[in-house]
Amino acid sequence: MPPPCRPPIAVYSFIISFGRFGRRLNHFAGTNLLEGIVDFWYAEDYPEVTAGGAILDVRTWFEFQDGHIPGAVHLPLHQLRRRLAELEELKGRPVYVYCLSGVRSYIAGRMLMQSGFKQVFNLSGGILTFHSTHPALPLEK
Numbered sequence: 750m751p752p753p754c755r756p757p758i759a760v761y762s763f764i765i766s767f768g769r770f771g772r773r774l775n776h777f778a779g780t781n782l783l784e785g786i787v788d789f790w791y792a793e794d795y796p797e798v799t800a801g802g803a804i805l806d807v808r809t810w811f812e813f814q815d816g817h818i819p820g821a822v823h824l825p826l827h828q829l830r831r832r833l834a835e836l837e838e839l840k841g842r843p844v845y846v847y848c849l850s851g852v853r854s855y856i857a858g859r860m861l862m863q864s865g866f867k868q869v870f871n872l873s874g875g876i877l878t879f880h881s882t883h884p885a886l887p888l889e890k
Contacts, residue, residue, distance in 0.1 A: 790870040792882035802843030807857040816888030826853045847872035
């Protein structure tokens with residue numbers, strides 16, 4: 750489980766992505782983090798933290814084709830609700846969700862938790878932070 754003291758980069762991206770609405774979403778995300786409702790995983794802890802779990806990429810098909818974390822399962826956020834049955838086998842395992850900056854993965858993580866997933870972790874800062882933390886690690890295409 751990731752240490753609780755690191756600043757959640759993904760939370761800050763809400764303000765940039767959604768303007769005034771982002772401030773409200775930022776409040777919910779920050780509150781969820783402080784109350785322990787949402788858990789994060791951190792790029793510098795890869796690959797150790799994700800061992801034994803599933804990595805879920807919720808970006809678009811084009812973003813996924815541009816490069817993704819090795820071994821990631823692709824399920825775009827806009828299809829997640831109707832394709833949840835495909836993920837049933839993962840309910841007993843940790844699921845590590847990511848997107849570009851953390852906004853979509855936060856939403857996807859909340860959807861998964863509301864659907865009965867117990868161990869859901871959002872990549873703080875998304876693949877942007879992941880790639881800057883692991884510049885030598887080639888992304889799969």
